[in-house]
Amino acid sequence: MPAEPSDAANRHDVAERRELTRALLDERGFVRVADLAAAFGVTSVTARADLDALERAGAVRRVHGGAVPAGETVRAAREPSLEEALETSVAPKQRIGEAAAAFVSSGQSVLLDVGSTCLQFARALRARRDLEDVTIFTNGLAIALELEAEIPRFTVVVTGGTLRPRQHSLVHPLAGSMLDEVHVDLAFIGCNGVHPDRGATNQNLPEAQVKALMVQASARSILLADGAKLGEVHLGRIAPLEAFDALVTDASAPAALVAALEATGLPVRLAG
DSSP, X not given: OOOOOOGGGOOSOHHHHHHHHHHHHHHHSOEEHHHHHHHHTXXXXXXXHHHHHHHHTTSEEEEXXXXXXXXXXXXXXXXXXXXXXXXXXXXXXXXXXXXXXXXXXXXXXXEEOOSHHHHHHHHHXXXXXXXXXXXXXXXXXXXXXXXGGGTTTEEEEEOOOEXXXXXXXXXXSSXXXXXXXXXXEEEEEEOSEEETTTEEEESOHHHHHHHHHHHHTEEEEXXXXXXXXXTOOOSEEEEOGGGOSEEEEETTSOHHHHHHHHHTTOOEEEEO
């Protein structure tokens, strides 16, 4: 196992490093200790000390594993299970799923994320009897089982990885191995928050990392989120809004937030 980098090799003095840390926070909305240590060539102990000093100065707020900007509203609510999520906003999620399924054409390849809205998308995809020869990669076991009945009309590929029981999702290690080897036509990404400045975020960091890889592995990425998630910010950053080609949400989405999102250049489709 390689040793942590020595602070003697650090290319930045303390003041410069901490100023760069603040700049990274402004850009990303959340930074991890491990990322700072790697970026600046210092030990994790030094990276934590930098964050602690910035927190004492009122510039950042420390959270588990890293920091967020001071005053940033980051939701830390308990993550609902897939079963719990399926019981909330049922009709809006169904409409989002149906609208999102309209993006798919026969012969295409699709990356399908986990979550209750993505499961409704899978059900809407099944109902598209005109579709043939669609290849679907997913890290969701519930989604794979939902689509199983459509084989051989659909080809269903599970990414592999470590099982998270709460969402029946597959995450690191190994979840990214397949994603590094494919490039698909469309990715459909669920999330817990969509913010005009902070982009798409998720409550669970391991899942957020896999979602980010899905965006990178696709020619076009579609974000799926019901209206209650607009304006929310969570710890796990998926990608900035410019990484997505469209957001599909429902008619309950606040008009001011929709306008703010569209002002960033993100097309917003209101389902239903």
